[in-house]
Amino acid sequence: MTIYHISAECFPVAKVGGLADVVGALPKYQNNLGHQSCVIMPFYDNKFTQNNTFESVFTATFLLGNEKVNFRVFKLKNKSLDFNIFLVDIPELLFTNNIYSNDDTNRFIAFQIAVLQWISQMEVLPDIIHCHDHHVGLMPFMMSHADQFKSLKRVPSVFTIHNAQYQGQFSHSKENLIPEFDKNLTGLLDWDEQINPLATAIKCAWRVTTVSPSYMNELMYNAKGLESLLSSERNKCIGILNGIDDVVWNPKTDGFLIKNYSKKTVISGKKANKQWLCKTFGLDEKLPLYIFIGRLVYEKGADLLSEIFDISLQDTQKSILLLGSGDQKVERGFEQLKEKYAGYFNAFIGYDERLSHIMYAGGDFLLMPSRIEPCGLNQMYSLRYGTIPIVHKVGGLKDTVTDINDHGFGFCHEGVSAIEVSKAISRANAFYARVEDFRKTLKRIMDIDHSWQYSAKQYIRLYNELIKLK
Ligand code: ADP
Numbered sequence: 204m205t206i207y208h209i210s211a212e213c214f215p216v217a218k219v220g221g222l223a224d225v226v227g228a229l230p231k232y233q234n235n236l237g238h239q240s241c242v243i244m245p246f247y248d249n250k251f252t253q254n255n256t257f258e259s260v261f262t263a264t265f266l267l268g269n270e271k272v273n274f275r276v277f278k279l280k281n282k283s284l285d286f287n288i289f290l291v292d293i294p295e296l297l298f299t300n301n302i303y304s305n306d307d308t309n310r311f312i313a314f315q316i317a318v319l320q321w322i323s324q325m326e327v328l329p330d331i332i333h334c335h336d337h338h339v340g341l342m343p344f345m346m347s348h349a350d351q352f353k354s355l356k357r358v359p360s361v362f363t364i365h366n367a368q369y370q371g372q373f374s375h376s377k378e379n380l381i382p383e384f385d386k387n388l389t390g391l392l393d394w395d396e397q398i399n400p401l402a403t404a405i406k407c408a409w410r411v412t413t414v415s416p417s418y419m420n421e422l423m424y425n426a427k428g429l430e431s432l433l434s435s436e437r438n439k440c441i442g443i444l445n446g447i448d449d450v451v452w453n454p455k456t457d458g459f460l461i462k463n464y465s466k467k468t469v470i471s472g473k474k475a476n477k478q479w480l481c482k483t484f485g486l487d488e489k490l491p492l493y494i495f496i497g498r499l500v501y502e503k504g505a506d507l508l509s510e511i512f513d514i515s516l517q518d519t520q521k522s523i524l525l526l527g528s529g530d531q532k533v534e535r536g537f538e539q540l541k542e543k544y545a546g547y548f549n550a551f552i553g554y555d556e557r558l559s560h561i562m563y564a565g566g567d568f569l570l571m572p573s574r575i576e577p578c579g580l581n582q583m584y585s586l587r588y589g590t591i592p593i594v595h596k597v598g599g600l601k602d603t604v605t606d607i608n609d610h611g612f613g614f615c616h617e618g619v620s621a622i623e624v625s626k627a628i629s630r631a632n633a634f635y636a637r638v639e640d641f642r643k644t645l646k647r648i649m650d651i652d653h654s655w656q657y658s659a660k661q662y663i664r665l666y667n668e669l670i671k672l673k
Contacts (some may be wrong), residue, residue: 204330204666206233206240209318211311211338213242214451216251216288217302218556220498221445221580222365225414226335228448230286232659245297245314246277246290256280257290261321267313268379272296274317291317308373311338312380319345323352331666333361334408337371340400341381343407344391349382359669361662362408366577367426368502370394370401395428402429405436409669412662414578415599416442425575443662444602445578446655447587452563454588454649459560466649469589470642476565484549486522491635493521493628494566494590496559496581499529504572504595509536510621511572515628516544524566525550526558563588568631572616572624576600582613583653589645591634593627595619603653607634612648 212218214227230240246252257277264273275292292298296310304310319342322329332355334342343360345352375398378389394402405411413419419442422433433440451457454472455465461479464472474488481488493515499505505527512523525537527550537550551558563569569585571594578599582592586603593614594600605611607630614634616627635641 204238204663204670205327206230206238206331206333206666207322207329208240208242208333208335209315209339209342210242210244210335211302211314213244213288215284216244216290217247217249219302221414221578222336224448224580225363225365225445227284228446228451228655229659229662231284231448231450232446232655233663234286236659236663238663241287241289243276243289243291243318245302245310246292247302248298248300252290260289263317263320265313265316265320266382267309267316272313272317274313276317276321291321293317307338307371308377309380311371312341312377315339315342315345316382318342319349319352319355323354328354328358330670331359331361333363333662334404335363336365337369337401337404340371340404341392342404343409344403345382345384347407348384348388348391350384351382357673359409359666359673360407361410361412361665361669362404364401364405364411364413364422364577367401367413367422367429368575370399370427370429372397372399374398394432399429402432405429405432405440409439409672410665411436411440412665413440413442414445415602416444417601418442418577418598421575421598441665443658443665444599445580445583446658447580447583447653449587449652449654452584452587454564457560457564459557460564461561464564466589466646469645469649473564473567473589473645476561477567478565480524480561480565481522484524484551485546486524486549487546490520490522490547491567491632492565493523493568493570493593493631494562495523495525495527495570496562497527497571499527499533501530502573502575504574504619504624505530505533507572507619507621507624508533509540511570511624511628512540512544512548514621514625516540516547519547521547521628521632523548523570524562526553526555526562528552528554563590566590567635568593568614568628570624570628571595571600572619573597573600574619579603586612586648586651586653589649591631591644591648593624593631595624607644612644612651
């Protein structure tokens with residue numbers, strides 16, 4: 204079957220977080236299963252687009268409100284990605300250095316119209332249009348109800364919620380940007396007197412998925428205002444656990460690492476990566492190294508990190524290294540901690556793909572005190588690299604990490620207070636001292652298969668059900 208994934212992010216073209224990793228991996232695994240899966244995303248101004256060549260495959264014009272917008276669709280020329288990727292070029296709206304900005308409503312409505320305009324005139328339509336997150340949440344509505352996209356009415360749409368905290372709401376005063384539709388259907392766009400693309404997608408997509416089964420259950424009572432909507436649409440919702448790209452994320456071949464390693468050589472391999480990290484960030488390599496990688500936002504428990512680190516570092520029996528950016532107050536807090544715990548704590552504020560790989564490899568424990576975690580990829584990467592996760596039992600973390608006391612391999616805490624997280628860290632530190640058990644566990648977790656193999660098949664099964672309904 205032919206599947207079109209539509210997304211604002213896709214690794215390695217443009218990435219802010221897990222959305223990019225998922226959209227950059229799932230199509231690859233679907234193609235391995237014998238399907239034709241591709242990605243359509245905006246043409247941004249970044250390193251990837253500067254360093255690659257593209258061919259133009261479609262040119263047209265549409266109306267965004269009263270304004271005429273010209274666009275082109277480019278296809279990546281080389282085959283480096285294992286799936287076809289198409290970039291929609293609307294220079295005045297999408298060709299920016301940052302993926303997201305202040306006028307995202309206009310930018311992403313324009314993107315969605317351009318995508319549909321291109322697809323709707325194709326001689327052979329795709330079997331499935333799979334939309335990811337609120338940036339493309341109006342597509343299922345437009346496919347079913349916009350006059351100009353009539354040809355797409357019977358093409359099944361799947362919508363995946365990667366994060367329900369972000370819904371893309373905007374005022375009804377911008378309703379005119381959406382192509383002509385029967386105004387009796389305005390209610391489908393509305394949630395709480397605003398146009399809410401995430402809510403619209405939940406109402407209009409043929410099926411709604413989230414990125415882990417536990418997150419789907421949690422959304423029924425914690426979905427930033429959409430709980431009742433999700434409950435009423437529950438029959439078409441399903442949680443499918445994300446996988447990881449086990450080709451990109453493979454310690455044996457990962458080109459970013461200081462030293463590659465397998466399960467057999469994990470001790471020396473991790474040591475070399477840890478030595479580099481400790482040397483680079485002025486930490487003591489003899490102590491267990493705890494890492495945190497992620498967006499510094501409330502959902503990830505970022506506001507608690509300084510307190511957690513402050514409690515945990517008092518015994519000078521461990522080091523902590525953080526990679527991330529976000530809330531500036533949180534970032535400033537780390538500057539103080541760097542001084543107070545020089546030699547035990549360091550933080551790299553920013554985004555650095557290479558450093559993240561070396562940290563997964565060189566860390567001993569990964570911290571994820573997330574308040575909300577739709578799936579979480581970090582814990583799956585860390586397992587593959589032999590780094591033990593310490594996680595809050597929530598969402599996808601609950602589905603992928605079992606506590607060592609329950610015959611598992613990680614450290615789970617029930618709540619996210621600084622005290623609870625610090626207690627889990629103390630348990631982990633005691634475990635580190637049990638050298639044999641610690642080493643056995645590293646090897647054991649490297650064997651856990653979280654690749655897309657299984658979940659890619661689940662999506663295909665779901666698509667097949669929808670194709671039968673056509
Ligand atoms: P989310 O999508 O909510 O941010 P996920 O766990 O699903 O969280 O995915 C996060 C992805 O982003 C992982 O690949 C992680 O390694 C990466 N990442 C997050 N912050 C950074 C950073 N500062 N530098 C490099 N990679 C990062």
